[in-house]
Amino acid sequence: MREIVFDTETTGTDPERGDRIVEIGCVELIDLVPTGVTFHRYINPERDVPAEVVRVHGLTGEFLSDKPVFGASEVVEELLAFIGDAPLVAHNAEFDRRFLNAELGRLGLSLISKERCVDTLLIARKKYPGAPASLDALCRRLNIDLTARDKHGALLDSQLLAAVYLELKGGRERRLDFLDPDAAAQTQNQTSQGILEAKSSQPRRERPQALGLLSTLEEIEAHRAFVATLGKEPAWNRFLTESGQGTA
Structure with missing residues (x-):
């Protein structure tokens, strides 16, 4: 099954008040496993980026000034071609869906339905009731390396979320059942970036038939x-x- 894990960085928290997307990152999954195929764009929001937001993701107005706007073909057309009709996985998915729909709506394009989205925040809260459920907290809980995450970044956060989603769905444990001990230990210790690099250079191992x-x-x-x-x-x-x- 093909799914797309995605994340956005924005100028603020409310698209209805003019906040815009400044970065979008997507990671392709097949049967829960990252394939190494990604989509990543920085986007000119056509407005200022508040200083308090820059402290979160580090993307200044100056840096974004020469980037394409969302309506450019290299952003919206290539994004829609990349995601296709696959389910979309996000952490606090409604936040990202609202921003994506605001951008699509400005262009008169079809919106993303709520039913199409998988919210890992809701999955985590159900699996670990009462426990912290931020992306950082889940990575720490699931022993996923966070050393590369100095600031928020749409592609990096999508890669981390792909690893979290795999754990939440129990997929990694099922696959490790058929790995030798050394390979299993190596897989357990991979960072999210390492997982993607490994998957891009090696064919995905299929479950052996009993x-x-x-x-x-x-x-x-x-x-x-x-x-x-x-x-x-x-x-x-x-x-x-x-x-x-x-x-x-």
Whole structure:
């Protein structure tokens, strides 16, 4: 299943009062795992960026002045092509959805429905009731490396959230069941950036298929013949006796 984890940085908290998006970052997931394919744009908000907001994400009006506006094809058209019709995963998703819809609405484009969005904040609050549920708090709780996060950044935060989302959905544990111990330990200690780099350079490992039980007489007889070559009292003989299949 394809999903898109995304995050925005803005000039403030209220798009209805003129606040705008200044950065958007997206991370593609297939079956919960980052593929290494991302989308990232800085955006000229066509307005000032308050100093208190700059302290949060570090994006000044001067830095953004030569960046494309949201309506530029390299932003909105490429963004919509990237996300396609995939579900959108965000932390406090309604905040990002409102800002994205405000930008789309200005251009007369179709809006993002609430039903399309997956809110990791709600998932975390349900999974860990009463516990802090900010992105930082969840990363610390789930042992996801935060050393690269000096300030908020839409792409970095999307990468971190992708790792958090994988943990919240139990996906990493399922995949680690089939890794050797060294590979499992290495995967557990990867930073969010490291996860993306690893996934971009290596094919995603598929879950191995479980072997079926011996079910035909021919298979049972072949198995008995094999067990007979192992010695007089192989442990498997006891299993065959206890299971009612006799001894080889």
